[in-house]
Amino acid sequence: MSDGGAGPASGTGASSGPTSVRLDVWLWSARLMPTRSAATAACRGGHVRRNGEPVKAAQRISVGDELRVRSPGREKIVVVTRILTKRVGAPIAREAYEDHSPEPVPQLAAAPPRRERGTGRPTKRERRQFERLRGRDQHPWSEDER
Numbered sequence: 270m271s272d273g274g275a276g277p278a279s280g281t282g283a284s285s286g287p288t289s290v291r292l293d294v295w296l297w298s299a300r301l302m303p304t305r306s307a308a309t310a311a312c313r314g315g316h317v318r319r320n321g322e323p324v325k326a327a328q329r330i331s332v333g334d335e336l337r338v339r340s341p342g343r344e345k346i347v348v349v350t351r352i353l354t355k356r357v358g359a360p361i362a363r364e365a366y367e368d369h370s371p372e373p374v375p376q377l378a379a380a381p382p383r384r385e386r387g388t389g390r391p392t393k394r395e396r397r398q399f400e401r402l403r404g405r406d407q408h409p410w411s412e413d414e415r
Contacts, residue, residue: 289330301366317339320334321335345368347369349365350366351364351365
């Protein structure tokens, strides 16, 4: 059965396996993206870079390429160590790349204060205090008007 590619580099008949594969296929196979269409959309949106350069979904990647995949609130940096052409289980997928991603930014440790149930809506003063505590200060001109 053929994977639709041309030439020996994309076929699976060679004993050593393929030497390169489409980026969107690899992202999906390595479980970095839930679907191939999501991988293609991420490439089209400029959220995927190979060796620092924006890359299209159809471009070929090979072992040793560094990929930076941005997702909401996080950037995943991986180095390809194995070429995958089919989706595999999570333990095997983790062996296909080295993860060099920075640690995620720690979230706010303590939950913001909660009002007692049944006390009604917060007053303007209480709301402003909550906003300051959460780091979401009001507009700059509201401070000048007081």
